[in-house]
Amino acid sequence: MSFNKKRMFMIVCILAIVLLSACGGTEGTASSANGKAEEKPTIQMGQISWAENIAVTNMWKVILENEGYDVEFNLLDMGTQMAALANDKLDINLEVWLPVQDAEYVKQYQDEVNFSEETWYDNAKVGLVVPTYLEDIHSIEDLNKYxxxxxxxxxxxxxxxxxxxxxxxxxxxxxxxxxxxxxxEPAMVTELENAIKAEEPIVVPLWNPHRVFSEMELKYLEDPKKVYGEAEKIYHATRQGFAEEYPEVSEWIKNWKMDDEAIGSLMSEVAKAEENGEKAIIGAEKWVEENQDLVNEWLNR
Structure with a gap:
């Protein structure tokens, strides 16, 4: 083979290798792109430092991450969460109390936030609470006397x-x-615990479900004017467009129902984990594992 033919042959071989590499690279890029398209996006979930909210947000983080989603918590107060939902900075808030407690937020954001019509807890109660050793105080109307x-x-x-x-x-x-x-909430509960240890007067706004009612002797003050309302129900809220972008998650959360036993056992597992110096999610993981039949009902399985 002449020198020119050898040179031409080498050039053709090099070009062939380059083309094959390019084809291979393009296929790899397409696969990566498809892989990315198949990845489920991260859900931005609001969280509030209330015992039941810590419990249910961690529970849903466990459930959704088991299903392939990523969940990031955004620890925000209620007003900031609602504004974030309205401005598409947050995907979901798991705890909206109606018809009374969060009615102002519904009124303010009803055109900008999707408030679910499905409840996940139907036996909520809110009111002023005092220790039972304050035997002479039975009603909110009694407070001015003391x-x-x-x-x-x-x-x-x-x-x-x-x-x-x-x-x-x-x-x-x-x-x-x-x-x-x-x-x-943690600071309020600490003040309540300290007052009870010293048998001192204290009055706090509290709600069911809450672990303190199984740990302390407390009573609700009567509310004859029904300012707190009567039975409250707990809903969730999402940003506009969430249901279209996350149809299966939207459906799962609409299916979500908990009674006193379920929410109580979840809160207990989370509290145990925290008392042992572990993260709340450890307790939530244990609860989900032990209550998989209930979780499967929410997931239509």
Whole structure:
């Protein structure tokens, strides 16, 4: 073979290798692109530092990540969550209390946020709570008689919570000479625990479901004017377009139902994990594993 023919042969071989590599590279890129298209996107979930909210958000994180989704928590107060949903910065909020506690948020964002018509818990209750050893106090109307004993304070939690807004309405409606002191749910529960240990007067806004009712002797004060309403139900809310982008997740969460036993056992598992110095999700993982039949009902299995 002459030198020119050898040279031409080498050039043809090099071109062939380059073309084959290019074809291979294109196929690999297409596969990667298809792989990415098949990946399920990350869901931005709102979370509030309330015991039941920590429990259910971690439960859904476990369930959804078992199904191939990624879930990121956004620890925000209720007002910020609703604004984030309205502005497409958040995908879902798992806890909207109606018809009373979060009614203002529904009124404000009804055209910008999708409020589900499906409830996941139907036996909620909200009101002012005192330790049972305060035997002379039975009603919200009694509070002004003992204003000095309580230092004129109602120990509250997150300032953006619907219950805190309604509690301010309670103060006005009953003409209470009290100030509502905001903090956080953990701080409020700690104040409640400390007061009970010392058998001191304390009044706090609380709700069912909540673990404290199984841990402390407490009673709701009667609310004759029904400012807190009667039975509350818990719903979820999503940003506009969520159901179209996440149809199966939307359907699963609409199917989600919990009774007192289910939510109580979930909260207990999460609390145990936290008491052992573990993350809440460890308790949620255990609960999901032990209640797979119920979870499968939500997932239509």
């Amino acid at each position: 204003q000095a004993e309580f230092d004129g304070e109602i120990t509250g939690f997150d300032p953006g919570a619907g219950t805190m807004i309604v509690t301010q309405d309670v103060i006005e409606e009953y003409g209470l000479d009290y100030k509502l002191i905001p903090s956080s």
